[in-house]
Amino acid sequence: MGTSVQLTPLSGVHSENPLSYLLSLDGFNFLVDCGWNDFFDPELLQPLSRVSSTIDAVLLSHPDTVHLGALPYAMKQFGLSAPVYSTEPVHKLGLLTMYDHYLSRRQVSDFDLFSLDDIDAAFQNVTRLTYSQDYHLSGKGEGIVITPHVAGHLLGGTIWKITKDGEDVIYAVDFNHRKERHLNGTVLESFVRPAVLITDAYNALNNQPSTRQRDQEFLDAILRTLRGDGKVLLPVDTAGRVLELILILEQYWTQHHLSYPIAFLTNVATSTIEYAKSSLEWMIDSIGKSFEHTRDNVFVLKNFNIIINKKELEKLPEGPKVVLASMASLEEGFSHDIFVEWAVDSKNLVVFTERAQFGTLARMLQVDPPPKVVKVTMHKRVPLVGEELKAYEEEQNRIKKEEALKASLSKEDDLKASCIVPDKSLSDPMVIDSAGGLISSEVASPRIVGYRDVLIDGFVPPSTSVSPMFPFYENSREWDDFGEVINPDDYAIKEEDMLDPTSVAVLGGGLEDKFDEDSNDMLLDSKPSKVVSNELTVQVKCSLIYKDFEGRSDSRSIKTILAHVAPLKLVLVHGSAEATEHLKQHCLKNVCSHVYAPQIGETIDVTSDLCAYKVRLSERLMSNVLFKKLGDYEIAWIDGEVNETDGMLTLVPLSTGPPLHKSVLVGDLKLADFKQFLASKGVPAEFSKGFLRCGENITLRKVGDSKGATQQVGIEGPLTEEYYKIRELLYSQFYLL
């Protein structure tokens, strides 16, 4: 019997909400994608929270928020601890995307859903795979093979093929069949007849103009604005489609020797570009080729200013410029602030390159006609001053004192031998002193504070001692017959220390080196500050345009691809209700009869009704089989008898002679092709009313629909030599088995 397959959507069906689905194969639960939206609304994750403990593996398909945004939160809050699988770029770019989100949020609010450590922890146990790598799961998932394949759309974007017992389940969302500047097109079309295909209906109602026309209009609009002394803002994602946009602009700037400043601004911009530079093997073949030949790396950008904070943006010359800033939703990040600043000037231009998430500011602006006025909330982190600062400091001092007390109490036991116990009353003034400079790091451990007290106020007599004295630690030494007892470890040469002090330092550095220094400063430097919010009404005077640079296959291509792949069962997810319904109806008519579009929480069973068993082909049987070659296939008719040994079925030749069987004609006849063929054999043929008239009197026609199981061809004519001749030619188009 076939493998049982169930799918339960947790989010992102009949809507454009983030993607998250539970796919279960013979009881092994995959969570495919773990998305969130730019609002980070925990409400959306309700269904996930209920099932997270039963998940055995997580598969990620694209490095953006709607595909993996909820991973850190789910790992932290829902106890999701299953191993995660993704491609190398999805891992790295996903990590950067999450950093960017966190940093953008943190700068303007007390964002506490997850921390940088949670992000790190979540991405730490990701197993990174390469395209077409067959990864065999072990343990509970024994027998399941997962393979990532090229999806296009984003760098590292993945179509997952999950195979068990020769049955393929394919998860393909947000794929792009077109080659782009930096990405290969998807290989989805190379899969034929999978048992189950799960795909999205996101673009089912969307048709795209030609790429060239789109690029031209896009660049023209930007250039027009720049020439008109305006500024251009492109709200982009952190590390996904922006790479394609950068290449387009970089190329255009180089070709036309433009000198307008152009900047890429996210919290992790430098890391993103550095990573892109070293990921050529994941990009389109031509990029790799050009590197192999001339060592030209396309991501060595000559025209771009890669910047990670607004201070540097201000350093750029005044006047017309282009800025690509995250996030695409305009809800947070640099793009939000810049938009508020620039929207009021009618010379400026905002170019949207993707459909923004539902309900976001960017989505509101994408409607036609765009609203004249939008309300935005500006959050700002301001340093504390005056009263507030004082209150904060007092609070901090109190906390610190308590900590110091706690620390000293816990230290007490250890330090008893040395007779030094930092006195609470005496260390008091010390703390107040240091509070003037404010202990800059929250992570500074109370233990250090304790020591500092002791060291500086060294001459203060501790309450337990009679006279002031230096702290003295008695070094008790043990002796035995051979002298002092030593610990051999103290004298062993530690390999790591000797080998490379630098790299140890680097590895020990941990978090800090993972992202760009400045933003780092801002974060770790926790000057007392508070978040101030105010509602603003922004007059949208600037021009707004939308150009589709999403890099997803459009409606027509999706339909063609689905018809080609022709899955036995098709599941539609992620797409507005209309789009899903539209594609469902289309597929029911043209692709297959099992099309599902489940609701959130609804478990659908897509177990194939396919029966299968394995049988060994004995050498004796095979020596009598004559294969006929048909394209990639070789095909033969066999008659065999089953022999069972140790539960293993073996097919051996029949003991009696083979029975006659209804002969099978294999082949696919296209009348048009056949007409050509006849012409080449000197037989005139022409179509009339759906019939193919061959020679004088013979007619050929196709009966029944083309989709049917068996192709029916009819040949009719009077008894003539010609009849037999044409029949002979017709036979040559088929293989008789």
Added chain:
Amino acid sequence: MASNGPAPSMKKRESSGSREGDQLIITPLGAGNEVGRSCVFMSYKNKTVLFDCGIHPAYSGMAALPYFDEIDPSTIDVLLVTHFHLDHAASLPYFLEKTTFKGRVFMTHATKAIYRLILSDYVKVSKGSVEDMLYNEQDIIQSMDKIEVIDFHQTLEVNGIRFWCYTAGHVLGAAMFMVDIAGVRVLYTGDYSREEDRHLRAAELPQFSPDVCVIESTYGVQLHQPRVVREKRFTDVIHNTVAQGGRVLIPAFALGRAQELLLILDEYWSAHPELHNIPIYYASPLAKRCMAVYQTYINAMNERVRAQFEVSNPFDFKHISSLKSIENFDDVGPSVVMASPSGLQSGLSRQLFDMWCQDKKNACVIPGYVVEGTLAKTIINEPKDVTLSNGLTVPLNMQVHYISFSAHADYGQTFEFLKDLMPPNIILVHGEANEMGRLKQKLLAQLPDKNTKILTPKNCQTVEMHFNSEKMAKAIGRLAEKIPKEGEHVNGLLVKKGFTYQIIAPEDLHIFTQLSTGNIAQRISVPYEGAFSVIRHRLKQIYESVEPLGDPTESPTALLVHDRVTVKQENTKCVSIQWSTDPISDMVSDSVVTVILNINRGIARVGVMGEGVTEEEMERTAEKVVLALLNSLFGDVKRVAGEEGKMVVSVDGVVATVDSKSGVVECENEGLKQRLRTALRRIKSAVKPIPLQKISPFCYLERKL
């Protein structure tokens, strides 16, 4: 999977039963009992793979090539190159451009990027010395277009050959290839190292055990010193030499280990400020050009380097400057120079050696494996005198240190690797004959699986192995609705794609493959003006079954002949014949046509066994025929009285009973039984050539058509 060794007796036994191409052949065309010109040919089931395509560094021109004459390059499906070293990749342009090879070539991204630079350099360097160049720069550029890239772990399939690669350590981009042909796996390690170093990962242990492992044996039974000790010796020798005002020459190949040594030196200099005034030179413009490659393919390196990249580029050396040629070299005081080639055959390293070899303050550190026949190999043994390139013989005073950093596995690593991998067959290549022999003995003694076969073929010596390849087929679709029991019959279409087999019912063919079945309905009209009943009458004389169609009360205007062919009176001038194509129906229809034509021409009816014969009489006649035929075959055949169709056959005293109706044969002698059965079957098919039965549940024929 079961495997047999290359024992000749096996071969003989198999050759009768199995078809050609089931034996696995492995032939080293180079690197068999030698180091250099790696090239291993393998063939199984008519699929051929060539691993590596190197040259021998100690020879030049055609003599340096592997023995390509032994094979037909046009038959090779896939050529896999493990890494960019000359002895693994340098004959590739020759093979691609100057032979009939038309298969596909694969290597990793990093290998391909460096391959181009390294070979261009090779062509430039050897230009002066060799007249018969194997290829030129143009050939290299052209070869680049034919080379395809493969990423680590990526599984590719070409022509039914599945292959993927694992990290091999050794140098950047070095790979071990696993090839899977019809379930038989062969692992080719190339050069590999199981020890992680400053920038490379250790070679991986493949997840699956291969059936054959072709493994390098460069270091034979030697054991490396621990890495820490080696590095300390290296830095100590250099530190001491320069401290005493000496010069250090490190002859090293431009790429690969050199980068590792530079990382060590740069780090050591950073840690020792007192050395900062002593220059380190790296005399290789080639390496400088390759730096971009090292900076780009960090995904092929280990985590440590990748973590460093996040901060600054570790390959951006702070204390090392590059040196273009000896003219730019200002030899004034102590210095450290790393120069190629590693064997001191010619070039900059040789020029420096000639300058420095007579001063005992100087030192030469040989950091890796040196090939037999080179000067570097000679000086390791510290001879009293050496011959300079100008022919003079001078005393060798400089100190020579041999500290191996070459990232080849030593005995310990090889043993552990093979112990964990447990391949039933091991083929040793890439090693000197003596070392290889020792390694073989030691492995045979120590490997836990005592049945392991270890082979050390020489160049062009073919190793043959036999694998009982099991062919598994998967029955799917409606054919598999019920799992058959012992003795039940299975019939359907056997579809082979690559090396996978499926058994499919014809109706399901279009579901599981891109093929479709077809059906041709034929309709032919034959002029006929006579009475329709005549046709019916005549047909009845020939066919067992001629059924009228349509309303039984009226006289029929359509007949179904033999359940297959419909004859229908269209009008008074013609009849039509309809049937669905298959060989028997075609034959029946032909005979029907003949009958009608004969009636038209007024030819007398064919001779018939009388009309109105009852079925019983027919049976009896048939039995008579059977008896007569059996008699002619077996001699003594008697009918058993009273029982219909039973006969007794006795041959040489062995008695058998035959039921001619059911075809059941009973006999104690198995041989006779089989013969009788066959005879009976043939007689039956002669007596009743066209069985009247619905042989298939799927009758395409639409009767009402």
